[in-house]
Amino acid sequence: MSSPTPSFPGAAALRETGRLFALGIDVGRATFKRPFQVREFIQQCWFIASVTILPTALVSIPFGAVIALQLGSLTKQIGAQSFTGAASVLAIIQQASPIVTALLIAGAGGSAICADLGSRTIREEIDAMRVLGVSPVQRLVVPRVLAAMLVGLLLNGMVSVVGVLGGYFFNVVMQGGTPGAYLASFSALAQLPDLWISEIKALLFGFIAGIVAAYRGLNPAPGPKGVGDAVNQSVVITFLLLFLVNFVLTAIYLQVVPPKVS
Amino acid sequence: MGVEVVVEGLSKSFGSQAIWRDVSLTLPAGEISVLLGPSGTGKSVFLKSLVGLLTPERGKILINGVDLCRCSESKLYEIRKLFGVLFQDGALFGSMNLFDNVAFPLREHTRKTEAEIRRIVLEKMEMVELVGAERKLPGEISGGMRKRAGLARALVLDPEIILCDEPDSGLDPVRTANLSQLLIDLNAQIDATILIVTHNITVARTVPDNLGMLFRRELVMFGPREMLLTSDNPVVVQFINGRRVGPIGMSEEKDQAAVAAELAGHQSGPPDEDVRGIVPQLEPTPGLPRRQGALRRKDRVMRDLHALPAAARQGVLDSLTDEDRARYGMLAGVGAPVAPAAQPVSAVVPEWQPRHGHLPAPPGAAGPDPSDQRPVRRRGRWRFGRGGGNQRGGRSA
Numbered sequence: 001m002s003s004p005t006p007s008f009p010g011a012a013a014l015r016e017t018g019r020l021f022a023l024g025i026d027v028g029r030a031t032f033k034r035p036f037q038v039r040e041f042i043q044q045c046w047f048i049a050s051v052t053i054l055p056t057a058l059v060s061i062p063f064g065a066v067i068a069l070q071l072g073s074l075t076k077q078i079g080a081q082s083f084t085g086a087a088s089v090l091a092i093i094q095q096a097s098p099i100v101t102a103l104l105i106a107g108a109g110g111s112a113i114c115a116d117l118g119s120r121t122i123r124e125e126i127d128a129m130r131v132l133g134v135s136p137v138q139r140l141v142v143p144r145v146l147a148a149m150l151v152g153l154l155l156n157g158m159v160s161v162v163g164v165l166g167g168y169f170f171n172v173v174m175q176g177g178t179p180g181a182y183l184a185s186f187s188a189l190a191q192l193p194d195l196w197i198s199e200i201k202a203l204l205f206g207f208i209a210g211i212v213a214a215y216r217g218l219n220p221a222p223g224p225k226g227v228g229d230a231v232n233q234s235v236v237i238t239f240l241l242l243f244l245v246n247f248v249l250t251a252i253y254l255q256v257v258p259p260k261v262s
Numbered sequence: 263m264g265v266e267v268v269v270e271g272l273s274k275s276f277g278s279q280a281i282w283r284d285v286s287l288t289l290p291a292g293e294i295s296v297l298l299g300p301s302g303t304g305k306s307v308f309l310k311s312l313v314g315l316l317t318p319e320r321g322k323i324l325i326n327g328v329d330l331c332r333c334s335e336s337k338l339y340e341i342r343k344l345f346g347v348l349f350q351d352g353a354l355f356g357s358m359n360l361f362d363n364v365a366f367p368l369r370e371h372t373r374k375t376e377a378e379i380r381r382i383v384l385e386k387m388e389m390v391e392l393v394g395a396e397r398k399l400p401g402e403i404s405g406g407m408r409k410r411a412g413l414a415r416a417l418v419l420d421p422e423i424i425l426c427d428e429p430d431s432g433l434d435p436v437r438t439a440n441l442s443q444l445l446i447d448l449n450a451q452i453d454a455t456i457l458i459v460t461h462n463i464t465v466a467r468t469v470p471d472n473l474g475m476l477f478r479r480e481l482v483m484f485g486p487r488e489m490l491l492t493s494d495n496p497v498v499v500q501f502i503n504g505r506r507v508g509p510i511g512m513s514e515e516k517d518q519a520a521v522a523a524e525l526a527g528h529q530s531g532p533p534d535e536d537v538r539g540i541v542p543q544l545e546p547t548p549g550l551p552r553r554q555g556a557l558r559r560k561d562r563v564m565r566d567l568h569a570l571p572a573a574a575r576q577g578v579l580d581s582l583t584d585e586d587r588a589r590y591g592m593l594a595g596v597g598a599p600v601a602p603a604a605q606p607v608s609a610v611v612p613e614w615q616p617r618h619g620h621l622p623a624p625p626g627a628a629g630p631d632p633s634d635q636r637p638v639r640r641r642g643r644w645r646f647g648r649g650g651g652n653q654r655g656g657r658s659a
Contacts (some may be wrong), residue, residue, distance in 0.1 A: 120356070128353035131313050132367045132415075133343040135335075139370075 023137070024211045024217075027145050030138040039141045048109035052155060056104045060159040063100055065165030067091050072175045084171055085182035086189035092163040093190070093198045094253075098119055099246060100163075101155045102205030105148055106238040110213035113144050114234040117217025118170045118227035126218065136218070145210030152206025153199055158173035160198065206244055212238045264292040264455035264555070265325055265344060265422045267312065272321030274307060280479050281307050284322070287474060287484040289423075290562065292555035292651060294456040296450055296466045298490075298501060300475035300510050305459040306350065308476065311429050312457070313345050314338045325423075346421030346454075350428050352412030354400035359421060360387070361396035364415045371419065372566040389444070405432040413441075417448070423455045424448070430462040442469045450546035450553045463502055464589065467491065468544050471559045475501065477510065488577035489570055491540050502538055520586045540577040564590050 068088045089248045117140065120126050126136050171177040216234035220226040267289040274281045281304035289295050301303045310316045312323060314330045323330040325341055354363045364383045368374055376383070387393050390410035400408055409432065416424060426445070430438040442465055447514070449456055460466060466473060467487075474484030477497050483490055490498055500508025546553060563570075563578055570578065582590070 123350065123356065124349050124353040127315050128347070128349055128355075128412075130315060130339075131342055131345055131347045132419075133339050134367075134370050135339060171315055174498065218318070 019209065019219075020215050023141070024207075026137050027142055027211060027214075030135065030142050031146065037139060039145040040140070041147055043133050044113075044144050045150055047112070048105065048147050049154070051108040051112065052104045052151065053158070055108060056101060056155050056159055057119040057162050059104065060097070060162040061166040064088070064092055064098050064163030065170040067163075067255060068098060068167035068171045070173065072171050072177060080178065082181050083185055083188065084177060085168075085185040085253050086187075088167045088171070088192050089164055090194060092167060093160050095246075095250070097156050097159040098198055098205055099165055099202035100159050100243050101152050101202050102209060103239070105152050105155070105206055106209040106213070106235055106242070109148055109151070109230045110209040110238055111231050111235055113148070113210065114213040114231045115227060117141075117214060118220040118230045119224075121218055121220055122222065122224070122227060141210075141214040141218070144190050144214060148210035148213075149203050149206035152202045152209070156199060156202035160195075172184055189260055191260045193253075197249065197253045197257075201246065204245060204249070208241050209238045210213065210247065212241065245262055264453055266291040267423060267455060267457075268322070268324040268325070269312075270322045272308075272323065273310065273319045274304070274311060274316065274318040278368050282476060282481070283302070285476075285481045287481060289455050289457055290472065290555075290559065291455055292449070292453045292553075293471040293559050294445065294458070294469060294555065295472040295474065295484075296458045296460060296470035297474045297476060297484075298461060298466050299459075300501065301461065303476045304479075305476055306427055309347075309425050309457070309459050312425060313342060313347055327440070344422045346416030346419065346424045348409070348413050348416050348424070348426040348429060350431060351405070352400070352408035352410075354408055354411055354415070358395050360392065360403075360411050363400070363411060364418055367415065367419045373436070382418060383414075386418050386603075387411075390414045391440075406434075406437055409433065410441075413444075420452055421454060426456070426458045428460050428461075428462075429458060430460055430465055438465065444577065445469060446544045446553070447546050447550055449555055450550045453554050455555075461501075463504065465542050466502075467599070471543075471556060477501075486559070486574065486578065488540055488563075488581070489574040492537060492573035492577050493538075494569070499536075499538065503536055518652050531581075540581065542581075556557045560586065570631065 023147045068084070071087045071091065072081075072084050075081050075087065117126070120140075126140075128137065129136050168179075168182055171182055172179050216230040216237070220230035269285060269287050269289075272285045273283045285308070291635055297305055297308065307316060312330070314323075315612060317331055321331065325344070328337060328341060330338065330341065355366065358366065361383055364386055365379050368379045368382060384393065387396060390413050392407060392410055392414065395403060395407065395411075400411070403411070409429065413426075413429070424445075429441050429445070433441065445456060445458070446469065448454065453515055456574070458465065458469065470487055472485065473487045473490035475482040475490060475631075482495060483493065491502070493499070497509050499505075500510050500616075520561050543556075567575055
């Protein structure tokens, strides 16, 4: 059906991008189509959560600590120690937490989704499903993408808590900060919209990780090597997109939401 | 009753590599068709195009008046419910056991209770002789079993069109014969349109109503089985006899050097026999209804008889039963719609035998027709069946 395909440098990349977006839109539409695959959704949620919870917690402690240490030494130099807590909470909730969540969702959950769908594709299972009149997007991709989003959202909350606790521990215990000042300054700079943007980011990153993994999984190069390559690419592409989207969202947020202390 | 599938001017290429061009054929409703072709001629691609998994660049595939290449995604999913497809390796879902695999279409598309699903699934499992293996995972069973389970899954929704991608690959001759019989029986029971893609000559000779062949990026021919089985087309002759000499080479097409070497007489290998000619078609297992598709086909072929090559025409006439002759108004001596072949036909008619059964002529009749045991052109082997139509036609032409 495709008319003579134009070829110019970068055409292939544009085509891939377009198809990735098309899959994203398809998933959005199929989400609201009955019947919703509840069983598959719950299984995938459990699967993604089980492979990501522990690594995420383990990553978020040192992450919170690094931010706390860095900010602690910085604020000491400019004599603004009373704001250490505020700054580290902001940094963790707004930036670190959604990114850490998304990296692990993409690295642990996304790669598994991509490998699973990829091996199904080369075994013609996906074709067989289409022929049986069942849309693989609705049956397989939608539950996985929604699961990645939900788990991303929940993990984000956990990472925020663990990160802030880690930051508190390192600031108070290692750097001799005052616990009271650290806690009291929480609300000095941070506000509720910071939490919202954090959760929105986590949701969006989960979506991107799910879509990219599904896209690469449904379109691998032929053969087992193709699946391996597809998994590899899906992780790399997700990371690239994550940081790009994070930049855009942060820029918009900083423009739209007025800072608390002006 | 099955659904007619009309393919018009279909072309498919991957990048700059054309797979096949301008393929036009009609799979008549309720009949069994076989598509032959050397490996790598795009038979599987053709099958995938028929179910809309691949989109050809040009042409139409019409099913119930809907063009599969142009219709919307949702329409496509609707039409696919008419299909049952047997993939080359069965394409079972690896994470489900055989029972769940076969039950999958029922659970997705029907509101049947679990008890009903169980009954239907077990019935289909019994049909393909897989009872007892329901709880096994696809990874735990042999290729032949996977294939049969794939067939059971394809049949579970009582499809109107059944497509089989090399049902014989990986099966031993006995299982292949069983599978062929199973397809014939199925056709008799549910009157589905069946397309089998294969390179198994036995299947091609005994199963289909219609035969086609793909080669060199195009459809060499497609028509009633008699047409291809008696054809003089060098590609068809080589393929059916499985010879090394001919237009088909290792890499699909031969280069000039290889052809020259052949012409210089370089030949080796086992002596060659010509197995062309029409052999009796498989009949449904006794007790099953007659195949409506076969009856319809007979009407159609008789109507278009004049368009067939002489050899095929003779083959068709030879295969008629007395009952058919009466029906088509061709009693002995009257069978003259075929001018050049009229003489031999009327000579054969009085001693005509039903084709299935392989009985010698009853005592008292004029004895077996000597043409039955006439040596064939190539090397002295006996042609079996009453395939002599070919030569008769050839002589009269």
